[in-house]
Amino acid sequence: MEEAAKLVKELVDFAESRAAEYDALARDIWEHPEVSHEEERSSALYRQRLAGQGFRVQEFPEMPYSFCAEAGSHGPVIAYMGEYDALPGMSQACAVRREPVVQGAPGHACGHNLLGVGSLVAAEALVHVLGLAGLEARVRFYGCPAEESLGRIPLVKAGRFSDVDAAMTWHPADVNTPHRYRTSANLSLVISFEGRASHAGMAPHAGRSALDAVQLFNLSIEFLREHVPQGTLFHYVITNGGAKANIVPEHAALHLYVRAPTAQDLRQIMLRVRKSIRGAELMTETKASVSIKAGKCDFVPNGAIQDAIFEAMRATPLPTPTKKEIEFARALQKTIAPSDRQATLLPIGAPVELLRKPLHLDIGDFGEGRRIGGSLDTGDVSYVVPTGQMNAATWPLGVGAHTWQSCAASGGTWAMKAARYAGMSLALAGFLLLKEPERLARAAREHKAVPPYRSTMDM
Ligand SMILES: [Zn+2]
Incomplete structure (x- = not known):
C-alpha cells in the first residue's frame, strides 16, 4: 500500500x-x-x-x-x-x-x-x-x-x-x-452618559438629559456609516433610556458593536467614534464613560x-x-x-x-x-x-x-x-x-x- x-x-x-x-x-x-x-x-x-x-x-x-x-x-x-x-x-x-x-x-x-x-x-x-x-x-x-x-x-x-x-x-x-x-474585526462597548435629573414639566431647563446624548450619539453613527471603509458595520441597542418620562434622564447607556474589515480599520473608525462621543457630551453637557466588553481581530x-x-x-x-x-x-x-x-x-x-x-x-x-x-x-x-x-x-x-x-x-x-x-x-x-x-x-x-x-x- x-x-x-x-x-x-x-x-x-x-x-x-x-x-x-x-x-x-x-x-x-x-x-x-x-x-x-x-x-x-x-x-x-x-x-x-x-x-x-x-x-x-x-x-x-x-x-x-x-x-x-x-x-x-x-x-x-x-x-x-x-x-x-x-x-x-x-x-x-x-x-x-x-x-x-x-x-x-x-x-x-x-x-x-x-x-x-x-x-x-x-x-x-x-x-x-x-x-x-x-x-x-x-x-x-x-x-x-x-x-x-x-x-x-x-x-x-x-x-x-x-x-x-x-x-x-x-x-x-x-x-x-x-x-x-476572512472574518471581520469587532469591538463591543458600552457607552454610558451621565446628566442631571430634573422635573421634566416644572424645571426642564435645569436638567441635562443623558438620553439626549445617547440619541445624538446614535444619530452621529448613522451619518458616520457613509464615511467608513466598506464592510464596516455598526449595531446598537439602548440598554438604559432613563426611568420615567417626566424625569429628565440622569443616566442612559447604549451597547454598541463596531465591525470593520481589519483591526487596523477598526482602530481608525474608533478615533471617529470617540469624537462622536465627545460631540454628544458637548451638545448635552453630559459626561460619557466607555466600557470595552470584548473585541476580536479579523481572521487572517x-x-x-x-x-x-x-x-x-x-x-x-x-x-x-x-x-x-x-x-x-x-x-x-x-x-x-x-x-x-x-x-x-x-x-x-x-x-x-x-x-x-x-x-x-x-x-x-x-x-x-x-x-x-x-x-x-x-x-x-x-x-x-x-x-x-x-x-x-x-x-x-x-x-x-x-x-x-x-x-x-x-x-x-x-x-x-x-x-x-x-x-x-x-x-x-x-x-x-x-x-x-x-x-x-x-x-x-x-x-x-x-x-x-x-x-x-x-x-
Ligand atoms: Zn461557534
Missing part, C-alpha cells in the same frame, strides 16, 4: 476504534450545555480525557476553564483549539420541530460540543501517527472557553500561543471547506496551513450517512424558509445549487478572497502565529449557526461522524506540516506579512 494511503488508514482506524468514546463526549456536552464563563464541567471532561491519554495538562489563570494539554517534548508545536460553550436560551431537543429540552435553558446552537471533540480527535490522532512515523513534535490541545463572549483574547495577550508553529481549528457548518475567507488565514488542510480534507474519507440521518437532515432543512437557506452559502461564495441535497457529501474550496461580517476569536490567534481552519458539514445544507436547527443537528449521530471527519482531516494536516518541513517554513514566511498584533480591546 502507498505510504500516504497507509497513513490515512491508520488515522481512520484510530478514530473509528474510539468513535463511541468521542461521540459519547460530544453527546454528553450537548446534553449538559454550559454558557460562556461557566464551562466548569465541559472543561473538566476534556482535561480528564487528555490527562488519561498521556497529555500534560496546564490550566491558565487568565480565564476560568481555559487550559493547554501537551504531548511530546521536542520539535515544532502543532496546536489544535477546542471550544465548548453553549448559547443562552437555545435549548433544543434533537428533533425536527422547535422543542426546547428545558424552556429558556442554554443549548449548543453553535455546535461547540462538536468543535471541542473534533479538535480532541485531531490532537490524539496526530500523536498516534507521529509515534508510528517516528516524527517528533509537541502536539497541543488548547481548551478555549467563552468563545461566544470574551473569547481567547486574554490567552493570546498573555502569550499562551506565542511558541506555536501552526494553530488549527474548525467549525461546525453546513459545508465541507477550508476556511479561506495562513495559505500554507489552509493548503495542508485542504489536501488533508481530500485525502480523508468523508463519512457516509445512514438513511435515517438523511431523512432527519431533509426534514430539518425543510423547516428553513427556502429564501433563507442561501444565507449560509452566499457570503462564502458556495454555489446555491448545493441546496438541492440535504447534506454536503463533497469537499468544496470556498471563500478565497472573501470576508464575512461575523467575527471569531481565532482572529487574534492568527495575528500572533500561523493559523488555519476548516468547516465540516455537521448540519444540513442551509442550516446556519445560532438557530434551533443547528442545536438539534449538533446532538445527532451524523454531526458526530462529521466532527470525527474534521478531527481526522486536521490530524492529517498536522502530519503533512511536520513531515514536509518546507510547509511550516512557508507558513512562517507568510505569517511575516501579518501586521503586528494589537488587541482591538486596547483602543
Whole structure:
C-alpha cells in the first residue's frame, strides 16, 4: 500500500476504534450545555480525557476553564483549539420541530460540543501517527472557553500561543471547506452618559438629559456609516433610556458593536467614534464613560496551513450517512424558509445549487478572497502565529449557526461522524506540516506579512 494511503488508514482506524468514546463526549456536552464563563464541567471532561491519554495538562489563570494539554517534548508545536460553550436560551431537543429540552435553558446552537471533540480527535490522532512515523513534535490541545463572549483574547495577550508553529481549528457548518475567507474585526462597548435629573414639566431647563446624548450619539453613527471603509458595520441597542418620562434622564447607556474589515480599520473608525462621543457630551453637557466588553481581530488565514488542510480534507474519507440521518437532515432543512437557506452559502461564495441535497457529501474550496461580517476569536490567534481552519458539514445544507436547527443537528449521530471527519482531516494536516518541513517554513514566511498584533480591546 502507498505510504500516504497507509497513513490515512491508520488515522481512520484510530478514530473509528474510539468513535463511541468521542461521540459519547460530544453527546454528553450537548446534553449538559454550559454558557460562556461557566464551562466548569465541559472543561473538566476534556482535561480528564487528555490527562488519561498521556497529555500534560496546564490550566491558565487568565480565564476560568481555559487550559493547554501537551504531548511530546521536542520539535515544532502543532496546536489544535477546542471550544465548548453553549448559547443562552437555545435549548433544543434533537428533533425536527422547535422543542426546547428545558424552556429558556442554554443549548449548543453553535455546535461547540462538536468543535471541542473534533479538535480532541485531531490532537490524539496526530500523536498516534507521529509515534508510528517516528516524527517528533509537541502536539497541543488548547481548551478555549467563552468563545461566544470574551473569547481567547486574554490567552493570546498573555502569550499562551506565542511558541506555536501552526494553530488549527474548525467549525461546525453546513459545508465541507477550508476556511479561506476572512472574518471581520469587532469591538463591543458600552457607552454610558451621565446628566442631571430634573422635573421634566416644572424645571426642564435645569436638567441635562443623558438620553439626549445617547440619541445624538446614535444619530452621529448613522451619518458616520457613509464615511467608513466598506464592510464596516455598526449595531446598537439602548440598554438604559432613563426611568420615567417626566424625569429628565440622569443616566442612559447604549451597547454598541463596531465591525470593520481589519483591526487596523477598526482602530481608525474608533478615533471617529470617540469624537462622536465627545460631540454628544458637548451638545448635552453630559459626561460619557466607555466600557470595552470584548473585541476580536479579523481572521487572517495562513495559505500554507489552509493548503495542508485542504489536501488533508481530500485525502480523508468523508463519512457516509445512514438513511435515517438523511431523512432527519431533509426534514430539518425543510423547516428553513427556502429564501433563507442561501444565507449560509452566499457570503462564502458556495454555489446555491448545493441546496438541492440535504447534506454536503463533497469537499468544496470556498471563500478565497472573501470576508464575512461575523467575527471569531481565532482572529487574534492568527495575528500572533500561523493559523488555519476548516468547516465540516455537521448540519444540513442551509442550516446556519445560532438557530434551533443547528442545536438539534449538533446532538445527532451524523454531526458526530462529521466532527470525527474534521478531527481526522486536521490530524492529517498536522502530519503533512511536520513531515514536509518546507510547509511550516512557508507558513512562517507568510505569517511575516501579518501586521503586528494589537488587541482591538486596547483602543
Ligand atoms: Zn461557534
